[in-house]
Amino acid sequence: MGGIISVSGWVELGLLTSPHPLCYIYYLRPSSLCHAEDWLSVCTMPSKPAPIKKSPAKKAADKAPEPAPEPAPVEAPPAEAPPAEAPPAEAAPAEAAPAEAAAPGGEAPAEEAPAPAAPVEEAPPAPAAAPAAEEGATAPTEDAPADAAPAEAAEPAVVEEPPKAPTPPPPAVPTSAPRDVFVEDVNDSNLTINWTTPETIGDSGLDGYIIEYCKSGTTDWVKAQEQVTPANRYCIKNLTAGDLLQVRVVAVNAAGRSEPGTLSEPVPIREVVDRPKIRMPRNLRSKYVRQVGEQINLVIPFLGKPKPVVSWLKDGQPLDTKRVNIRNSEKDTIMFIRQAEREDSGAYELSIKVDSFEDKALVTLQIVERPGPPTSVKLVDSWGFNAALEWTVPKDNGNSEITGYTVQKADRKTGEWFTVLDHYHRLTATISDLIMGNAYSFRVFSENQVGVSDSAAITKNVATIQKTGIVYKHPEYPEHNFSEAPKFTTPLSDRAATVGYTTRLLCSVRGSPKPKIEWMKNQMIIGDDPKFRQLANQGICSLEIRKPCSFDGGVYTCRAKNAQGEAIVSCKLEVKQIIIPEKGK
Incomplete structure (x- = not known):
């Protein structure tokens, strides 16, 4: 905070720089009007700072040496006054300030700087200072008393921008009318209605709703409540039984009342014993399918008291009484068609109404018949014993979905038709296993849930299976090589044998061609020794040792050998001697 502060007799002027580069705040305190702590602030933000011209006397005063000020008696500041804060000493351009103030003690003002900040001067430690001298104003002398006010106190010029006129708010717009007003409940004295929020509410919002009613045949509308209600449901009480009332709902906001939302018809004030309820049979809850020419007799029971009003519509239009007969009773309604036609297909809407309560049900009736034949069928190609066909869907599907096709063939010689494909779903087919030298015609039937079409589409061209010479060639099979090297499978x-008792060694071998078998004892070929008997049958090899002695023990080897290789297997034979005790001898 910068400024000039004098003794209590002078007008004190303070300057506070704002964070905005072009905004200044001045503090004024007339000593003759208020206490020392009462400050007045003036804020100004000039649109464009004007340059300040210095007078010749001011320029001379700036160049003159600074005289030493005499100490003056200083009043003690009040305890409530906040301490003066020393702002940062920064140079500011002289033309940014509205008035040029001299520093205490006659110091020269700060030099002009290009920065757009306000001039800031340090607050002097001593409270005695001279007020800022304006252009053409004389400064008071040092000998003047401290409490004497200057003859003319120069105040800084305050530049204020004219206030702008506020933008007028847009005019309030009423809401749209409440939607879907209907009766929720009614008895001898009360009527409960319900509705939906308006589609457009507007900027001013929605204050609530007003419910009004009047007797049928009059125009005197009566408010049902004293204050607006914010809910979308309201019960009108204390009504007179037997009256026929018209009811409307009005939405209210700051712009006023909206267009009313009214009930479709007047409501009689009376007790409804049983509300209307349709008891739809299970077989009618889905699509009801019947064939052309059949009789239709639909009985639909319902509830409602007093006797409800029954009405029928077909596809949103009244029924043709020449085609459809309707018979109503207090408990059910009957729809009767003597002979159904395809034109009778459609959506039949049943409505049961008691006063303002209503129940609806929908019965979908579908009258079907056999479909027509495919639009066209043609022979695409024939090769070998095969023929390719292609056809298009029928123009008349019999008011039902096409479930398949039946394809038949006929030999031109006999003319008899045979079914080739049944319940076929595609529009193209290949017929195989035709007889060589014959010519064939083909026809296609369409099929739906009722049955097969009465007629068929027949090909114009004939598929002829040409005779061709056939030469049978025996298949050639490569010979399998069964050669295999010998391999012992067992x-x-x-073994352990007893002296004097014949024993036998066994093993099995396979190989192709049949291997040659050799027996060895301790790596020596046995050969044709009569003590040993060698046998080989179906791959089973045996060596019989007749009445062996203790010298016949050792390692026996069997070797199998053919052109593919050889295999060897060995075992150890131990011959034991029987020891007879002496007493036995």
Whole structure:
């Protein structure tokens, strides 16, 4: 905070720089009007700072040496006054300030700087200072008393912008009318209605709703409540039984009342014993399908008291009484068609109404018949014993979905038709296994849930199966090589024999061609020794040792050998001697 502060007798002027570069705040305190702590602030934001011209006397005063000020008696500041804060000493352009103030003690003002900040001067430690001298104004002398006010106190010029006129708010717009007003409940004295929020509400919002009613045949509308209600449901009480009332709902906001939303017809004030309720049979809840020419007799029961009003519509239009007969009673309604036609197909809407209460149900009736034949069928190609066909969907599907096609063929010689494909779903087919030398015609039937079409589409061209010479060639099979090196499938096992008792060694081998078998004892070929008997049958090899002695024990080897290789298997034979005790001898 910068400024000039004098003794209590002078007008004190303070300057506070604002964060905005072009905004200044001045503090004024007339000593003759208020206390020392009462400050007045003036804020100005000039649109464009004007340059300040200095007078010749001011320029001379700036160049003159600074005289030493005499100390003056200083009043003690009040305890409530906030301490003066020393702002940062920064140079500011002289033309940015509205008035040029001299520093205390006659110091020269700060030099002009290009920065757009306000001039800031340090607050002097001593409270005695001279007020700022304006252009053409004389400064008071030092000998003047401290409490004497200057003859003319120069105040800084305050530049204020004229206030702009506020933008007028847009005019309020009423809401649209409440929607879907209907009766929720009614008895001898009360009527409950319900409605939907308006489609457009507007900027001013929605204050609530007003419910009004009047007797049928009059125009005297009566408000049902004293204050607006914010809910979308209201019960009108204390009504007179037997009256026929018209009811409307009005939405209210700051712009006023909206267009009213009214009930479709007047409501009689009376007790409804049983509300209307349609009890739709299970077989009528889905599509009801019947064939052309059949009789239709639909009985639909319902509830309602007093006797409800029954009405029928077909596809949103009244029924043709020449085609459809309707018979109503207090408990059910009957729709009767003597002989159904395809034109009778459609959506039949049943409505049961008691006063303002209503129940509706929908019965979908579909009258079907056999479809027509495919639009066209043609022979695309024939090769070998095959023929390719193609056809298009029928123009008349019999008011039902096409479920398949039946394809038949006929030999031109006999003319008899045979079914080739049944319940076929595609529009193209290939017929195979035709007889060579014959010519064939084809026809296609369409099919739906009722049955097969009465007629068929027949091909114009004939598929002729040409005779061609056929030469049978025997298949050639490569010979399999069954050659295999010998391999023992059952090896020899170590044995123990008794002296004098014949024993036998066994093993099995396979190989192709049949391997040659050799037996060895301790790596020596046995050969044709009569003590040993060698046998080989179906791959089973055996070596019989007749009445062996203790010298016949050792390692026996069997070797199988053919052109593919050889295999060896060995075992150990131990011959034991029987020891007879002496007493036995």
